[in-house]
Amino acid sequence: MKQKLRIGQCSNVVYDIPCKNCPRSYVGCTCRRLDDRVSDHKTDLRNIGKNNNKTALVHHVFKKGHQFDFDRKQILKRVRAKRTVQIHEANQIILKGNSAVNFRKDAIHVSPVFYNLIKNSKKRRHVNHHGNRIHEMNLTQLFK
DSSP, X not given: OOOOOOGGGOOSEEEEEEBSSSSOEEEEXXXXXXXXXXXXXXXXHHTTTTOTTSSHXXXXXXXXXXXXXGGGOXXXXXXXXXXXXXXXXXXXXXXXXXXXXXXXXXXXXXXXXXXXXXXXXXXXXXXXXXXXXXXXXXXXXXXX
């Protein structure tokens, strides 16, 4: 039987790290083990004086004086294909809206049409040409 991996051992993931001082969080992605990427974030924070805009996480700590709770990190999405991990990251940043500390440029490559679909992804009703409701679909589920 295959043993389940700890969260930090997982790779090809979109993850969320909450801020300890406010309700916002940082959304990131990695094709490496999550523990290795978190270690990079911690190194960036130790070297905050060298480049305070390296990531939105570092920028938030530098500007607000807040701290992130790395122990409460969570995986938002596991991705099979490495080439799609950044697409899923952008989707999660859009879904979180202002509760994400991420730079808006992290999701800029998403088409405006898809951006608006994702951002306004409340339940949408699909109607056939006769005006009959066919089914409801929650677009948020597509990106989780």
